[in-house]
Amino acid sequence: xxxxxxxxxxxxxxxxxxxxxxxxxxxxxxxxxxxxxxxxxxxxxxxxxxxxxxxxxxxxxxxxxxxxxxxxxxxxxxxxxxxxxxxxxxxxxxxxxxxxxxxxxxxxxxxxxxxxxxxxxxxxxxxxxxxxxxxxxxxxxxxxxxxxxxxxxxxxxxxxxxxxxxxxxxxxxxxxxxxxxxxxxxxxxxxxxxxxxxxxxx
Numbered sequence: 001x002x003x004x005x006x007x008x009x010x011x012x013x014x015x016x017x018x019x020x021x022x023x024x025x026x027x028x029x030x031x032x033x034x035x036x037x038x039x040x041x042x043x044x045x046x047x048x049x050x051x052x053x054x055x056x057x058x059x060x061x062x063x064x065x066x067x068x069x070x071x072x073x074x075x076x077x078x079x080x081x082x083x084x085x086x087x088x089x090x091x092x093x094x095x096x097x098x099x100x101x102x103x104x105x106x107x108x109x110x111x112x113x114x115x116x117x118x119x120x121x122x123x124x125x126x127x128x129x130x131x132x133x134x135x136x137x138x139x140x141x142x143x144x145x146x147x148x149x150x151x152x153x154x155x156x157x158x159x160x161x162x163x164x165x166x167x168x169x170x171x172x173x174x175x176x177x178x179x180x181x182x183x184x185x186x187x188x189x190x191x192x193x194x195x196x197x198x199x200x201x202x
Contacts, residue, residue, distance in 0.1 A: 011083065011184055014038050014075040015174060016199040018068065031073035031201070032066055038199045039077050053138040065135050072174055076182050084136030084166070084183040086128040087173070093120035101145040102126060126150065128181035129157070129168045136183035137163045157183060172196060
């Protein structure tokens with residue numbers, strides 16, 4: 001509308017590799033700390049709520065989200081929040097998964113792909129968008145993966161059960177066999193696609 005102002009949205013993405021020299025959980029925690037140190041060099045206090053969703057104690061308007069897959073860990077920082085981030089390494093595609101987790105329109109779109117490679121690619125693209133949105137709302141899988149729709153024409157995610165809507169971005173993956181997506185608020189304007197900052201592992 002004329003005269004209506006739109007706030008700007010700042011989104012930063014940080015990516016690092018997970019060490020193989022220790023246990024998986026310890027390596028993921030170490031990678032998360034490395035990413036937080038890069039994003040907040042002056043320091044921050046990262047806590048988790050009752051659902052396990054990370055947040056910054058001293059910056060309630062800043063949304064953060066972690067994701068781990070394969071050898072990578074990534075962090076999204078979004079002002080204003082919330083934000084959801086998901087990275088997935090592409091693995092074997094099992095028939096029946098789209099029908100189990102996705103709305104019928106998406107299941108049909110996957111089935112209509114010309115070959116197995118295309119079906120697997122679209123499945124993981126949609127899966128990362130859905131996982132990112134689940135992290136964005138902070139409600140986990142309690143509402144079900146089919147409780148919201150992805151508007152691929154306008155890049156939006158719309159809930160059927162009253163959760164906030166979101167915009168999604170498909171990000172440049174670190175390797176060709178990964179897919180990478182983020183969900184961000186619709187109420188602010190993203191001025192540019194975020195660059196992914198690679199943080200080397202020690």
